[in-house]
Amino acid sequence: MRTWRRIGSLLLVLAVGSGAVQGQEKVVEVPPGLRPLPVPGENPLTAAKVALGKQLYFDPRLSVDNSISCASCHDPKLGWSNGEATAAGVGGQRGARSAPSIINAAYHRFQFWDGRASSLEEQALGPIANPIEMALPIDEAVKKIAAIEGYARQFQEVFGEPVNEVNLAKAIASFERTVLSGDAPYDRYKAGDTDALSERAVRGMKLFFGKANCSACHSGFNFTDNAFHNLGVGMDKEDPDVGREAISGLKGDRGAFKTPSLREIARTAPYMHDGSLPTLEDVIEYYNKGGTPNPWLDEEIFQLNLTAEEKADLVIFLKEGLSSEQYPDIEPPELPQ
Amino acid sequence: MKRWHLGLAMILTVLTLGTSRAQEEQKEEPKNEQAAAQPAEEQPAQEEAKQPQEEAKPSEAAPEKKEEAASEEAADAAEDANAKPALGHDALPGVTAKVVVEDLNNPCGIAIQPETGILFISDSGNHRVVKVVDGKVEPVITDFPGDVYGKGPMVNIGPLGLLFLDKNTLVVGGGGLPDGEELLRVYELPADGKPIKAEAMVASFSLAATDEIKGEGNFYALASNGEAIFVTSNGDDTKGWVARATLDGNKVTGYERWLATKEATEVDAPVGVTISPQGYLVVGQMGEINIPGDSLITFYDAHSGNMLLNLKSGLHDICAVAYSKRGQMYVLDYAWADPSQGGLFQVLKDTESETGMRTKKLLSLDKPTAMVFDADGALYVTAIGELGEDGNSKGMLIKIDRDAGL
Numbered sequence: 001m002r003t004w005r006r007i008g009s010l011l012l013v014l015a016v017g018s019g020a021v022q023g024q025e026k027v028v029e030v031p032p033g034l035r036p037l038p039v040p041g042e043n044p045l046t047a048a049k050v051a052l053g054k055q056l057y058f059d060p061r062l063s064v065d066n067s068i069s070c071a072s073c074h075d076p077k078l079g080w081s082n083g084e085a086t087a088a089g090v091g092g093q094r095g096a097r098s099a100p101s102i103i104n105a106a107y108h109r110f111q112f113w114d115g116r117a118s119s120l121e122e123q124a125l126g127p128i129a130n131p132i133e134m135a136l137p138i139d140e141a142v143k144k145i146a147a148i149e150g151y152a153r154q155f156q157e158v159f160g161e162p163v164n165e166v167n168l169a170k171a172i173a174s175f176e177r178t179v180l181s182g183d184a185p186y187d188r189y190k191a192g193d194t195d196a197l198s199e200r201a202v203r204g205m206k207l208f209f210g211k212a213n214c215s216a217c218h219s220g221f222n223f224t225d226n227a228f229h230n231l232g233v234g235m236d237k238e239d240p241d242v243g244r245e246a247i248s249g250l251k252g253d254r255g256a257f258k259t260p261s262l263r264e265i266a267r268t269a270p271y272m273h274d275g276s277l278p279t280l281e282d283v284i285e286y287y288n289k290g291g292t293p294n295p296w297l298d299e300e301i302f303q304l305n306l307t308a309e310e311k312a313d314l315v316i317f318l319k320e321g322l323s324s325e326q327y328p329d330i331e332p333p334e335l336p337q
Numbered sequence: 338m339k340r341w342h343l344g345l346a347m348i349l350t351v352l353t354l355g356t357s358r359a360q361e362e363q364k365e366e367p368k369n370e371q372a373a374a375q376p377a378e379e380q381p382a383q384e385e386a387k388q389p390q391e392e393a394k395p396s397e398a399a400p401e402k403k404e405e406a407a408s409e410e411a412a413d414a415a416e417d418a419n420a421k422p423a424l425g426h427d428a429l430p431g432v433t434a435k436v437v438v439e440d441l442n443n444p445c446g447i448a449i450q451p452e453t454g455i456l457f458i459s460d461s462g463n464h465r466v467v468k469v470v471d472g473k474v475e476p477v478i479t480d481f482p483g484d485v486y487g488k489g490p491m492v493n494i495g496p497l498g499l500l501f502l503d504k505n506t507l508v509v510g511g512g513g514l515p516d517g518e519e520l521l522r523v524y525e526l527p528a529d530g531k532p533i534k535a536e537a538m539v540a541s542f543s544l545a546a547t548d549e550i551k552g553e554g555n556f557y558a559l560a561s562n563g564e565a566i567f568v569t570s571n572g573d574d575t576k577g578w579v580a581r582a583t584l585d586g587n588k589v590t591g592y593e594r595w596l597a598t599k600e601a602t603e604v605d606a607p608v609g610v611t612i613s614p615q616g617y618l619v620v621g622q623m624g625e626i627n628i629p630g631d632s633l634i635t636f637y638d639a640h641s642g643n644m645l646l647n648l649k650s651g652l653h654d655i656c657a658v659a660y661s662k663r664g665q666m667y668v669l670d671y672a673w674a675d676p677s678q679g680g681l682f683q684v685l686k687d688t689e690s691e692t693g694m695r696t697k698k699l700l701s702l703d704k705p706t707a708m709v710f711d712a713d714g715a716l717y718v719t720a721i722g723e724l725g726e727d728g729n730s731k732g733m734l735i736k737i738d739r740d741a742g743l
Contacts, residue, residue: 109628209575211549216574220603227605227625230488244627248674251489253627296488300574 031182031326032191035221037106043121043170045177051333052154053175056168058332061148062141063134065090070127070172073099076330079267080179085275093132096241098275101268103328104261106177109226113257113273116247120173125165138165150336179328181263186321197321204317207310212287214314216300223262223322230255231301232292233272240294241274254296264327266319280318284311432699432741434718438469441732443492444719446510446558447707448499456709456717457499457507462729464495464535466509469734478524481535482513485728486555487626492721493728496535498707500559500566502587508566509538510556516572517545517552521582523589542592544572544580553578553594558657558707560610560618562639567595567618569607576600579607579620596637598622601644604633609658609668617645619666621655626673629653634668634684634694649692653678657707661743662714668696669705669718676704681718681737699743702735714739 027045030037039045056062060069073087074080080101087099097113105111111123127133128141136144145151146163155163158171186205188196197205208214219225228244235255244253257273271277277286288311290303306314442462449456456469457477464481467474481495498510505528511520522538546552553572560567566582566589577599583591598607602622609621618639624631632655636646650668657669665683672679680701687695704721711717716737724730737743 109631213551213575219575219599219605225605225625226628226631228627248627250627250674252487252491254489256627 028178028180031180031324033182033184033187033221034104034180035107037177037180039177040119040121043174045174046158048154049158049171049174050178052151052158053171053173054330055151055333055335056145056172057175059335061144062128062136063090064136068134071332073127073133074102076328079103079264081268083269085270087133089130089133090135095132097273098270100260101264102176102179103181103264104179104222106180107222108224108258108261110258114244114247115228115258120176121169124169124172124176138168142168148336154336179330181324181326181328183326184263184322184324189321198316200313201317201320204313204315205321207306207314208317211310212304212306212314213300214287217259218262224259226259228253228256228258229298229300230294230296231257231272232294232297233257233276234274235292235294235296243273252296255294256296256298262318263322264324266323267327280315281311284314432737434700434735434737436733437472437736438474438734439731440474441719441734443494443721443730444732444734445494445497445512445706446499447709447717447719447734448501448507449709449711450504451501452504454711456734457501458719458734459496459499459509460732461495461497461512462493462732464513466496466499466507476532477526478509478535478537479532481511484513486512490724491728492724492730497555497557498559498568500561502561502584506587508559508582508589510559510568512555512557514554515552516554517543519543519552519554519556519572521556521568521580521592540589542582542589544570544578544592544594553580556580557608558610560612562612562616562618565639567610567639569610569620571606574599574605577605577607577622579610579618596642598635602633602635602647604631608654608656611658611660612639614660614664619658621658621668623654623656623671626654629674632670634658648694650684650694650696652682652696656705659708659710659716661710661716665743667708667716667743669702669708671704671706677701679703679705681705681708700737710743714743716741716743
């Protein structure tokens with residue numbers, strides 16, 4: 001003990017950043033460039049559960065009129081979004097916000113543009129019950145799914161119980177958790193492959209992490225700080241969307257929306273929370289002018305004074321650097337009857 | 338040093354959380370005593386533990402000696418601490434606090450004057466530095482420029498971090514000027530004790546913007562190891578700089594962006610900073626103010642800047658880090674999104690947790706900002722308290738008596 005005192009330290013061996021899926025069935029290969037997949041302890045990932053969730057994700061029977069599935073608005077062929085400014089729900093109803101891509105949503109600290117769900121499990125049932133999206137009350141959704149023999153059997157096999165609200169969410173969330181994109185040219189460049197990015201993309205990357213100030217918010221391996229920022233988008237409207245403020249109650253969150261990941265950004269047009277900017281060139285131009293002035297404008301939004309060439313380089317980096325050849329282009333499964 | 342980077346799946350390293358605490362835990366968990374003691378002397382973990390030093394550059398030899406000396410002091414302090422009445426750190430009722438000064442406005446920094454033991458506070462919302470004499474505040478440096486931090490709640494700020502280099506040399510981190518124009522100011526305090534104006538500094542330093550780099554500002558907190566002053570700042574959010582002012586004796590000779598903490602940790606905003614008893618630079622990485630539980634406690638080599646350990650604290654917005662006399666670490670959590678969760682926390686080992694640590698809340702505090710231990714072991718904490726719509730507050734200075742045994 002004397003020696004220990006002389007050393008004067010309590011020595012601890014610490015593990016940091018270990019994967020959350022240790023000891024679990026390996027269901028998905030996490031692409032290079034991403035972190036170990038976070039999986040909640042109460043919803044371990046299994047192949048059977050992911051397969052079940054995949055069927056539910058693509059199944060329009062989870063909408064009140066059997067017309068809309070999760071994939072209708074979060075389509076693998078359209079960057080897991082829908083290619084439109086907003087999405088049409090049952091009866092053609094549209095909300096004010098765009099359909100966010102679910103690529104790498106597993107890593108998001110919050111779900112939805114305003115972060116009102118703190119997990120995929122919490123998020124998964126929201127669109128089903130939303131009256132302007134799938135418009136199917138959850139208790140009815142449970143009954144509807146339970147009446148489909150193929151689903152009833154799978155829920156029993158996967159969860160050891162009939163379908164209910166909780167395991168319905170767990171199944172869908174489990175599938176969503178496996179929609180990953182990594183191993184982009186940026187990742188390979190960062191890992192030492194200097195040929196992975198073109199010269200212009202490298203210049204764009206340096207701007208991204210420097211003068212253009214993009215990484216002030218689009219930071220980390222998933223290119224998001226998971227926080228909420230007011231960029232001024234839509235704040236010049238008569239009745240602007242207050243965004244995160246409606247959830248947090250903080251005035252400083254007025255007009256603030258979640259920072260989206262930029263992985264596969266070239267596939268997810270149009271852009272911003274309201275889908276108001278059709279192209280990446282428009283987005284860069286918007287940031288370059290310093291957003292739309294308003295009292296709650298984030299301090300990281302200011303005039304960038306980028307040259308035309310710099311703007312072009314930045315777009316090239318976003319398109320070339322963050323688009324993976326391993327894009328998760330998942331085909332719809334055969335649905336149970 | 339790549340193995341020590343956060344990006345790796347597993348990082349094995351060593352952390353001192355305080356000898357005295359270790360002894361307490363032996364009392365609390367006798368079964369763990371042998372297991373806890375062995376790695377320090379003969380288990381393979383010790384070899385892992387040595388690696389940061391083995392990989393260190395020759396210039397880092399000095400801090401190892403310093404670490405040993407500091408550890409001796411820590412051991413002595415631990416023995417002293419154990420001689421005190423056992424109030425116990427798990428006995429929260431034993432930790433009492435009292436408000437000793439009330440008439441502050443967004444106090445954001447605190448330091449103790451060497452030789453006199455007088456507390457100096459950056460009375461930030463009043464744009465001045467004050468000292469506490471007989472329970473009353475007296476102005477020391479006045480008329481700092483002011484600014485407003487945040488979009489709602491908003492906080493009026495002026496001077497922020499404070500650091501004494503000697504009895505009469507005070508360094509003040511500014512928060513009232515635009516990024517790039519903000520100043521780290523050095524003052525020689527007048528012998529007659531009369532207040533001076535903010536512009537009466539003997540030296541000042543800024544980190545101006547360039548075409549490529551955003552200017553720095555909001556110099557939140559300062560710490561020194563005698564060779565340099567480390568300053569947390571909040572200008573370029575792509576980097577999250579800890580700036581470094583070089584020292585020649587007690588003269589500040591330069592000021593530079595030094596440690597890109599956001600690149601190292603992928604989390605925003607260094608705020609709290611201190612030097613550990615072993616000479617490591619310890620940074621409280623606040624994280625996003627609207628994201629709960631994302632604050633980090635990060636250890637760096639104070640000479641090379643290499644990150645040695647990065648701990649997910651689970652706290653919301655760490656704004657101050659300090660070690661008690663016996664080497665125990667404490668942090669303050671401001672908890673922007675829900676101040677009711679803010680307070681003073683003890684940082685403890687926990688081999689059961691994923692990160693190997695846990696925090697224990699000792700006191701709920703309303704928007705705490707800075708803290709300092711005095712020579713007797715009492716802890717002084719500044720807190721913003723009730724914040725008005727106008728950005729001014731009923732700020733306070735809180736004392737946690739030495740009898741709390743922190």
